[in-house]
Amino acid sequence: MLLVLSDEHKEHLGFLSEVDTVVVGEFGRIAVEFLKKGSNAKIYEGAARKLNVPTHSVQYGVEGLMYLLTESSKLMISEVDFQDSVLALGFSEERNKLLLQLYLENRKEIRNILSELGPALPCYHNLEWRLDVQLASRTLRQQVKPTLSLKLHLESGGIRSARVLQTDPATLLHLVQELERALAEVKSNHCRRILRNIK
Structure with missing residues (x-):
């Protein structure tokens, strides 16, 4: 399953092509850290000063990377599908391998974080x-x-x-009929088409 990225998301991740690969690796580490503890505006400002770019560019780049890693981990996409999804960003082969490495190293940890965030x-x-x-x-x-x-x-x-x-039995029978109708609706072609487009 390929991950479909919006134009806005591609634009935010486009910032990563302008920086060094070491910086991309550091942004990946920061993104995973922010998933654990929440974002920190001071880190954005410090990185922006070091790179001599606007703060919002760094913020969008890290948040875009965070979104890429969380969505990929949530859907548990394969290595090949991840590489194909990242190809749409137009990065060099080296950056694509670095992003794949980030994804493979952190997907279990990200899935654990996401499961903790969900309602119990x-x-x-x-x-x-x-x-x-x-x-x-x-x-x-x-x-x-x-x-x-x-x-x-x-x-x-x-x-x-x-x-x-x-x-009473009449209410229970009505409830069972409604649940059976809902299950039948999920199996319909129309619903399958909608679910396929959502993914």
Whole structure:
């Protein structure tokens, strides 16, 4: 899978072709460091002074490199696909190899950082259910009132919790039908075309 870069992103990364390869390697190290700890305006200013360029050029270059590495790591693109994606930037062969080396050395670490940044959603662990039926009462002799009780066990960060839900069979049946309809929609050609364009 190739990484599609916007014109603005290509323009920001174009700054890397104007600097030495040692500087590109340093920008890569800074980009990974910023992913861990957040950006620091003083580093941009110091690098801009050393290179005698505007601060925003350095900032855009580092942030462009950060975006390239995070998107590539997120999609886990192969070495060949990464090289093909970077070819669109028009860098020299040496810079392309340096960017590939940066990507290969840091992709696991970047994926770990991205997984920590995501929301910690609880995961399914187990489900218990019970069907309660009130067959009759003095006031309602002919009516049957079934109730479905669900105990959903969730796990989040090694801690288990339980949620109790209650519903009637008609609502549960409607929910199942809606979920089946949503799953069928994902398999449709129209949805596949949209998902292919998003990637």
